[in-house]
Amino acid sequence: METVKKKNIMLKILPIHGWIAIFSMIVVNMMVYNGSRIFTRTMDHHNLTSAIDNSIPFIKEFVVVYIPIAYFQWVYGFYLAARENKTICARIFAAEICAKLLCLVCFLVIPTTMLRANVYGGDFLSRSVYLVYRLDAADNLFPSIHCLESYVLLRTVLWLEKAPKWYKFFTAPVSILVMMSTVFMKQHVVVDIIAAIVVVEIGILVAKIIYRRKNKNAVPETKKE
Helix, strand or coil: CHHHHHHHHHHHHCCHHHHHHHHHHHHHHHHHHHHHHHHHCCCCCEECCCHHHHHCCCCHHHHHHHHHHHHHHHHHHHHHHHHCCHHHHHHHHHHHHHHHHHHHHHHHHCCEECCCCCCCCCCHHHHHHHHHHHHCCCCCCCCCHHHHHHHHHHHHHHHCCCCCHHHHHHHHHHHHHHHHHHHHCCCCCHHHHHHHHHHHHHHHHHHHHHHHHHHHHCCCCCCCC
């Protein structure tokens, strides 16, 4: 009985296809972000910092966007996507996963690094930035996964049929702020943002192609007499 109750609770939160999509995304993310380091650890890393990046100031306040706001957007955004019907859910997560796999290729082919900002002060924001720097190594930067996640939610927000209106309204400004936070936090450079947008667009295109082929190959149901 307890197992059945737990199953019913889980299905109330998300349908089965939603849980599968979320699980698949998490597995791919771990493989891409952490698994790639096994191969790139001893490789030469390239610094893609440009004159534009050098002109962008370090603003510690953006850590509020980089961590709590960004993670709230992702958790809630992908939760909403997983609640949708199988078709919409599959297209959104397929686009995200395809884009993430393209990141893996970039991480392996062009390992990158950059110089972080010098963080001084014992205030909460400074300590938060310092903690981010300690926990998140300065590699696997091109493309920015932070930007990838926010941009894929921005690009697919209009696909959602069950999402509340306020979420659709705030997705654009929040996504823009998250992408801005990556450079103002000195976690990424401008080209990392551009690369994230490109891989997401490719991921969306691949997801559309897969969906069209699936529909084309689907056997039409016979009408009941």
